[in-house]
Amino acid sequence: MNWILSVIIWWLISAVILLILDRLNIGIKVGDFGTALVAALVIAVLNLVLGTILRLLALPLNLITLFLLSWLISWFIYAIVLYVAAKIVRGFEIRSFLSALIGALVMAILNWGADWLLQRLFG
Secondary structure: OHHHHHHHHHHHHHHHHHHHHHHHOOEEEOHHHHHHHHHHHHHHHHHHHHHHHHHHHHHHHHHHHOOOOHHHHHHHHHHHOOOOOOHHOOOOOEHHHHHHHHHHHHHHHHHHHHHHHHHHHHO
């Protein structure tokens, strides 16, 4: 699968996952599929820029803990990215940072499941 198609597929999957988060009633609201697409794009860009900066700032903590807490730090950073994206995208709302933490965890699990499924389907 070429990389452009792969990016489009993951963008659509991320938008669907955001709609699933909306249905779970955990304090995350997404207006419609268009809003989910915009939010997924903003989350991807923020994760690339803000997430990278936060991971670099967290590097000393990772080194001190010998990277044992890296999954926890990554989860926290992704929750920050979600929370900031909700402040940017109209129609995408997160009630509290706890909702962002829960949403980040659910998104990670659903992304893992989607990745597993796509690997089985398309090798």
